[in-house]
Amino acid sequence: xxxxxxxxxxxxxxxxxxxxxxxxxxxxxxxxxxxxxxxxxxxxxxxxxxxxxxxxxxxxxxxxxxxxxxxxxxxxxxxxxxxxxxxxxxxxxxxxxxxxxxxxxxxxxxxxxxxxxxxxxxxxxxxxxxxxxxxxxxxxxxxxxxxxxxxxxxxxxxxxxxxxxxxxxxxxxxxxxxxxxxxxxxxxxxxxxxxxxxxxxxxxxxxxxxxxxxxxxxxxxxxxxxxxxxxxxxxxxxxxxxxxxxxxxxxxxxxxxxxxxxxxxxxxxxxxxxxxxxxxxxxxxxxxxxxxxxxxxxxxxxxxxxxxxxxxxxxxxxxxxxxxxxxxxxxxxxxxxxxxxxxxxxxxxxxxxxxxxxxxxxxxxxxxxxxxxxxxxxxxxxxxxxxxxxxxxxxxxxxxxxxxxxxxxx
Numbered sequence: 366x367x368x369x370x371x372x373x374x375x376x377x378x379x380x381x382x383x384x385x386x387x388x389x390x391x392x393x394x395x396x397x398x399x400x401x402x403x404x405x406x407x408x409x410x411x412x413x414x415x416x417x418x419x420x421x422x423x424x425x426x427x428x429x430x431x432x433x434x435x436x437x438x439x440x441x442x443x444x445x446x447x448x449x450x451x452x453x454x455x456x457x458x459x460x461x462x463x464x465x466x467x468x469x470x471x472x473x474x475x476x477x478x479x480x481x482x483x484x485x486x487x488x489x490x491x492x493x494x495x496x497x498x499x500x501x502x503x504x505x506x507x508x509x510x511x512x513x514x515x516x517x518x519x520x521x522x523x524x525x526x527x528x529x530x531x532x533x534x535x536x537x538x539x540x541x542x543x544x545x546x547x548x549x550x551x552x553x554x555x556x557x558x559x560x561x562x563x564x565x566x567x568x569x570x571x572x573x574x575x576x577x578x579x580x581x582x583x584x585x586x587x588x589x590x591x592x593x594x595x596x597x598x599x600x601x602x603x604x605x606x607x608x609x610x611x612x613x614x615x616x617x618x619x620x621x622x623x624x625x626x627x628x629x630x631x632x633x634x635x636x637x638x639x640x641x642x643x644x645x646x647x648x649x650x651x652x653x654x655x656x657x658x659x660x661x662x663x664x665x666x667x668x669x670x671x672x673x674x675x676x677x678x679x680x681x682x683x684x685x686x687x688x689x690x691x692x693x694x695x696x697x698x699x700x701x702x703x704x705x706x707x708x709x710x711x712x713x714x715x716x717x718x719x720x721x722x723x724x725x726x727x728x729x730x731x732x733x734x735x736x737x738x739x740x741x742x743x744x745x746x747x748x749x750x751x752x753x754x755x756x757x758x759x760x761x762x763x764x765x766x767x768x769x770x771x772x773x774x775x
Contacts, residue, residue: 395494395495396494396495396595396596396598397598398595398598398599398600398601399419399494401600401601402419402595402601402604402605403419405601405602405605406421406601406605406608407421408420408421408492409421411491411501411505412501413501413504413505413508414504415500415501415504415538416497416498416500416501417498417501418491418492418493418494418498418501418502418505419491419492419493419494420489420490420491420492420505421489421490421492421608422487422488422489422490423487423488423490423612424482424485424486424487424488425485425486425487425488425612425616426484426485426486427485427486427616427620428486428616428619428620428623429481429484429485429486430452430453430481431452431623431626431627433450433451433452433626434450434626434630435447435450436629436630437450437625437626437629437630438450438626439652440629440648440649440652441548441553441625441629442546442548443652445545445546446545446546448515448545449515449545449546449548451515452481453481453513454513454514454515454545455480455481455513455515455516455517455622456478456479456480456509456510456513456514456515456516456517457478457479457480457517457518457615457618457619457622458476458477458478458479458516458517458518458521458525458526459476459477459518459519459521459525459611459614459615459618460473460475460476460477460524460525460528460529461473461474461475461476461477461588461592461607461610461611462474462528462588462589463589463592463593464589465585465586465589471528472493472496472499472532473525473528473529473532474492474493474592475490475491475492475493475592475607475608475611476490476491476502476506476529477489477490477491477611477612477614477615478490478491478506478509478510478615479615479616479618479619480513481619486615486616486619488611488612488615488616489509490608490611490612491505491506492608495596499532499536499538500536500537500538501538503529503532503533503536503538503539504538504539506529507533507538507539507541507542510542510544511542514542514544514545514546515544515545515546515547515548516544516546516547516548517548517550517618517619517622518547518548518549518550518551518618519549519550519551519554519567519614519618519621520549520551521547521549522547522549522551523549526547529541548622550618550621550622550625551565553625553629553648554570554621554625555644556644556645556647556648557625557628557637557641557644557645558570558573558574558640558641558644559644560640560643560644560670560671560674561573561574561638561640561641562574567614567617567618567621568582568617570617570621571617571620571621574621574624575617575620575621575624577616577617577620579613579617582606582609582610582613583606583607583610585610588607588610591603591604591606591607592604592607628641628645629645629648632645632649632657632661633657633660633661633664638668639664639665639666639667639668639669639670640665640670640671640674642661642662642664642665642668643662643665643666643670643674643677643678645661646658646659646661646662646665646678646681647681649661650662650681655685655688658681658685659681659682659685662678662681662682663682665678666678666679666682676702676706676708677708679698679701679702679708680698680702680708680711680712682698683695683698683699683702683712683715686698687715692719692723695715695719696716696719699712699715699716700712700716703716703740704740704744705740705741705743705744705747705749705750706744706749706750707744707749707750707754709740709744710737710740710741710744710750710758713733713734713736713737713740713762714737714761714762716730716733717730717733717734717737717765718730720733721765721769721772727769727772727773728773730765730769731766731769731770731773734762734765734766734769735766737758737762738759738762738763738766741755741758741759741762
């Protein structure tokens with residue numbers, strides 16, 4: 366055996382044998398202040414085959430479960446199983462972590478889940494007193510998920526859920542489950558309220574849309590440090606605030622789910638503001654319900670939209686009218702959009718297409734195209750049109766001018 370092989374052999378002998386499921390044996394690493402936290406939160410110690418972790422359970426009178434229409438679930442999760450629309454199978458999930466950017470070095474030290482039970486809302490929180498309790502925490506969480514396989518989160522599709530998947534793989538706590546359905550409410554919230562709110566962070570949606578008052582709460586960005594401070598021996602008050610923050614996240618998430626489902630059950634009579642109606646119309650169009658999307662879009666424009674959204678709405682109405690052959694209406698809408706913006710140039714193009722191919726007026730089509738080239742120059746100089754957009758539009762309009770000139774000469 367050569368020296369390198371001998372060295373590798375000795376190093377290999379020092380490694381602990383790999384285990385499929387690690388066993389946790391928390392010892393002196395448990396913070397000395399833990400008993401105070403346990404007493405303060407009225408928590409319990411849960412034990413399983415992988416060790417132990419802390420569990421806190423709370424019961425809230427609200428929100429109370431309501432009937433969920435299958436139509437609303439189909440809009441949010443098209444193609445999902447019929448049983449996904451049963452709130453009795455829903456599990457709301459939110460994590461508090463040691464970092465806000467994710468990655469393999471980030472731990473979910475507190476995992477909160479919530480579900481409707483009887484006449485109220487149950488929140489159950491899994492907490493690890495140190496990293497050795499992570500396998501036990503994850504195992505307990507996955508056992509609960511088997512009972513309620515429809516996951517409801519807020520930004521959980523890109524953060525909480527991938528993080529938990531990573532931690533399960535790294536600890537080999539248990540075989541990770543694939544939810545029957547995963548509804549991330551961040552995406553419909555953006556559709557509905559990004560025109561109205563500067564931020565669609567859950568706390569902002571709670572305050573300005575739901576009217577949900579958390580009371581005294583802590584900023585999310587302080588949570589990792591509060592956990593580290595607790596591990597270093599700080600009193601339990603700071604980490605107790607984190608538990609409360611997590612509980613409010615879950616209650617707010619449940620209130621939000623009920624609001625979104627109520628809106629989408631009957632969007633025409635939901636009493637929504639113009640900005641919300643505009644978001645609903647775009648969701649409906651994406652799902653293929655073009656007739657209802659058009660009616661709601663028209664209602665949103667009548668209610669008053671910001672200029673940028675109004676232009677998009679007018680464009681969608683014009684395209685819808687064109688698809689059903691109502692050129693009188695589509696042309697009237699295109700003329701409202703004319704200008705030196707991207708939407709305005711699209712309108713010039715559509716009017717030229719109609720005059721050339723449908724009405725048989727190449728001279729009128731030439732007029733619209735020539736005017737479009739002037740507006741294109743104006744928009745580019747004013748910074749409303751980017752260089753790539755300019756090149757693309759200029760090439761298209763010049764090509765159309767050449768073709769129209771040949772038609773007129775013939």
